[in-house]
Amino acid sequence: MSEELTLTIIGGVDKDGVPEPVKFLEVSKGEIIGIVGPTGSGKSTLIDDIEQLAQGDTPTGRSILINGKKPDALTRVDPRKKLVAQLSQKMHFLADMTVADFLQMHARSRGKAPGLVDRVIELANTLTGEPISPDTYLTVLSGGQSRSLMTADIAVISDSPVVLIDEIENAGIKKQEALQLLAGEGKIVVVVTHDPVLALMASRRIVIRNGAMVDIITTSREEQDVCSRITQVDNWLMSLRETIRRGEIVEELA
Amino acid sequence: MKLVVLAGTPGSGKTSVLLHTIRTLVKSGKRPAVVKVDCLWTDDDQRFGKLGIPVHVGLAKDMCPDHFTIYNTDAMLDWGASNNADIVLNETAGLCLRCAPYPDECMAICVIDVTTGPNTPLKVGPLLTTADIVVMTKGDLVSQAEREVFRERVLDVNPSCMIIESNGLTGKGAFELAELISEGPEVRDNMVLRYNPPLAICSLCTGETRVAHKHHMGVLRQLDGFMEYRGE
Numbered sequence: 001m002s003e004e005l006t007l008t009i010i011g012g013v014d015k016d017g018v019p020e021p022v023k024f025l026e027v028s029k030g031e032i033i034g035i036v037g038p039t040g041s042g043k044s045t046l047i048d049d050i051e052q053l054a055q056g057d058t059p060t061g062r063s064i065l066i067n068g069k070k071p072d073a074l075t076r077v078d079p080r081k082k083l084v085a086q087l088s089q090k091m092h093f094l095a096d097m098t099v100a101d102f103l104q105m106h107a108r109s110r111g112k113a114p115g116l117v118d119r120v121i122e123l124a125n126t127l128t129g130e131p132i133s134p135d136t137y138l139t140v141l142s143g144g145q146s147r148s149l150m151t152a153d154i155a156v157i158s159d160s161p162v163v164l165i166d167e168i169e170n171a172g173i174k175k176q177e178a179l180q181l182l183a184g185e186g187k188i189v190v191v192v193t194h195d196p197v198l199a200l201m202a203s204r205r206i207v208i209r210n211g212a213m214v215d216i217i218t219t220s221r222e223e224q225d226v227c228s229r230i231t232q233v234d235n236w237l238m239s240l241r242e243t244i245r246r247g248e249i250v251e252e253l254a
Numbered sequence: 255m256k257l258v259v260l261a262g263t264p265g266s267g268k269t270s271v272l273l274h275t276i277r278t279l280v281k282s283g284k285r286p287a288v289v290k291v292d293c294l295w296t297d298d299d300q301r302f303g304k305l306g307i308p309v310h311v312g313l314a315k316d317m318c319p320d321h322f323t324i325y326n327t328d329a330m331l332d333w334g335a336s337n338n339a340d341i342v343l344n345e346t347a348g349l350c351l352r353c354a355p356y357p358d359e360c361m362a363i364c365v366i367d368v369t370t371g372p373n374t375p376l377k378v379g380p381l382l383t384t385a386d387i388v389v390m391t392k393g394d395l396v397s398q399a400e401r402e403v404f405r406e407r408v409l410d411v412n413p414s415c416m417i418i419e420s421n422g423l424t425g426k427g428a429f430e431l432a433e434l435i436s437e438g439p440e441v442r443d444n445m446v447l448r449y450n451p452p453l454a455i456c457s458l459c460t461g462e463t464r465v466a467h468k469h470h471m472g473v474l475r476q477l478d479g480f481m482e483y484r485g486e
C-alpha cells in the first residue's frame with residue numbers, strides 16, 4: 001500500500017436529473033473526508049457509487065476514477081482485487097451461518113488467511129458489550145454486536161486502501177476507536193456522519209442536498225479547535241454512558 | 255437468432271433485471287422478444303408489454319415448467335422469428351431445481367437473490383451450476399461482506415461462470431448483461447440439453463395419488479438415499 005492512490009469523483013445529477021454543483025473532487029491517500037447532509041439526501045448513495053466504482057451506470061450518473069483512470073472490470077468486481085471496503089448502514093446480517101464459518105468464507109473470498117478469523121472476533125469484542133463467540137449464528141447477533149463484527153471484519157479481512165464508513169455513531173459501539181481501527185495508516189477514508197466530532201475530524205466534508213454534492217467545506221483552524229473541545233465533552237458523555245451501562249451510579253458533575 | 259434462457263427462483267428479480275437489460279438492448283439497435291414461462295399465473299407479460307416489444311406467455315400448468323420450456327424451445331424461436339426478433343429472451347419459472355432448461359447453444363443466465371443467504375447456491379442445483387452467467391440481485395439489502403461471501407459460494411459450485419452483481423431497482427449491471435447477451439452464441443439446429451433431466455418416470459408422474467410406498471413403481475429413492483427399481 002506504499003504506492004500513490006487517488007480517488008476521483010466526477011459529478012452526475014441530483015434527484016431531479018439536474019447536474020450537481022460539484023463536478024469534480026479528488027481525494028488522496030491519508031485523507032479523511034466527511035459526507036454530511038439531511039436524512040434521505042443521498043449520502044449513502046454517494047458511498048454506494050464509490051463502492052461500485054460507478055461508471056455512469058447508477059441513478060446518479062457519477063463516475064469514479066482510481067489514480068485518474070477508469071478502473072478495469074476485475075478491480076470493480078473481484079473481491080481479491082477490490083480497492084474498496086465498505087461499512088454500510090446495515091445493522092444486521094441475513095446469512096444463516098455461524099460467525100466463524102462466515103468470517104472464514106469471507107477471508108477466502110478476499111484471498112486472505114483463515115487464521116485471521118480469531119483476530120476479527122477478538123477485535124470485535126473490544127468494541128461491543130456482550131462478547132461474540134465464534135459459534136454464534138450471525139442472525140442472532142444484536143445490532144451493536146453486528147456492527148462491531150462488521151467493523152472488525154473490515155479492519156482485518158477487507159483491509160482495503162479505500163474505506164467507506166456509513167454512520168458509525170449510530171450503533172452504540174465506541175465510535176472513535178472504531179474509526180481509528182478502520183482508518184489504519186495511509187488510507188483514503190470516507191465517513192458519512194451526523195456527528196459533529198466525526199465530521200470535524202475530517203479534513204474536508206462534502207455537503208449533500210437533494211441527491212447532489214452541493215459544496216465542499218475545508219475544516220478551518222477554528223473548526224479544528226472546536227473539534228478538540230467537543231471531543232472532550234464527547235469523551236465525558238461516553239464515559240457516563242459506560243457508567244450507566246454497567247449499572248453504576250453517576251456521582252460527580254464535572 | 256440468439257436465445258437467452260433466464261432462470262431463477264420465484265421473486266429473485268428476473269423480470270426487474272430483464273426490463274433494464276431489454277431497454278439497453280433496444281437502445282443498441284437489437285430486436286429482443288420475450289417469452290415468459292410460468293406454472294399457473296403471471297403478470298410479467300404486462301410489465302414487459304410496456305416496453306413495446308413482442309411478448310408471449312406460456313403456462314406449464316400441471317407439467318414441470320422446465321420440461322415445458324425445453325420441448326417448446328423451437329416454438330419460441332419460430333415465434334420470435336415471425337415477430338422479426340433477433341434475440342428471444344426466455345424467462346422461466348425455475349421451480350423444479352432438478353431440471354435446468356438450458357440448451358447448449360444459448361446464453362444461460364441464473365438469477366439469484368443474495369438476501370436468501372450464502373447457503374442458497376448449494377441448494378439451487380443445475381440451474382446455477384450449468385449457467386454461463388450468474389446474476390446476483392438485491393445486494394443493496396446486505397453488507398459488502400455478505401455479498402462477497404455469497405459470490406464465493408456461487409464460484410464454489412460454478413467456478414467458470416461470469417458473475418454480475420445487479421440491482422433490479424436501479425438497473426445496475428444491466429449494461430454489462432446486455433453486452434454479454436449481444437456477444438452470445440447464435441442458435442443452431444439440433445440443440446442438446448446441458449444437463450440430464452432427473453430420473454423418471456415414477457407412478458406419481460402417471461397419475462397415482464395414493465401415498466403409501468407399496469403403490470409406487472419405477473425408480474424410487476428411499477429416505478436413506480438408497481435407490482430401488484420396483485415393477486416389471
Ligand SMILES: Nc1nc2c(ncn2[C@@H]2O[C@H](COP(=O)(O)OP(=O)(O)OP(=O)(O)O)[C@@H](O)[C@H]2O)c(=O)[nH]1
Nearest residue numbers: 263264265266267268269270391392420421422423
Ligand atoms: N431491494 C431490491 N429489490 C429488488 C431487486 N431486484 C428486484 N427486486 C424486487 O423483488 C421483487 C421481485 O422481482 P421480480 O423482478 O418480479 O422477480 P421475478 O424473479 O421476475 O419473479 P417471478 O417472475 O414472479 O418469479 C420486486 O418487488 C422487485 O422490485 C434488487 O436488486 N433490490
Ligand SMILES: Nc1ncnc2c1ncn2[C@@H]1O[C@H](COP(=O)(O)OP(=O)(O)OP(=O)(O)O)[C@@H](O)[C@H]1O
Nearest residue numbers: 013014015038039040041042043044045059060211
Ligand atoms: N442523485 C440521485 N439521483 C436519484 N436518486 C437519488 C440520488 N441521490 C439519492 N437518491 C435517492 O434518495 C434516497 C435516499 O438516499 P440515501 O439513502 O443515500 O440518503 P442518506 O442521506 O444516506 O439518508 P440517511 O441519513 O437517512 O441515511 C434513495 O432512495 C436514493 O436512491
Ligand SMILES: [Mg+2]
Nearest residue numbers: 043044045089
Ligand atoms: Mg444513509
Ligand SMILES: [Mg+2]
Nearest residue numbers: 268269298345
Ligand atoms: Mg418475473
Ligand SMILES: [Zn+2]
Nearest residue numbers: 318320350353
Ligand atoms: Zn423438472
Ligand SMILES: [Zn+2]
Nearest residue numbers: 455456458459
Ligand atoms: Zn414422478
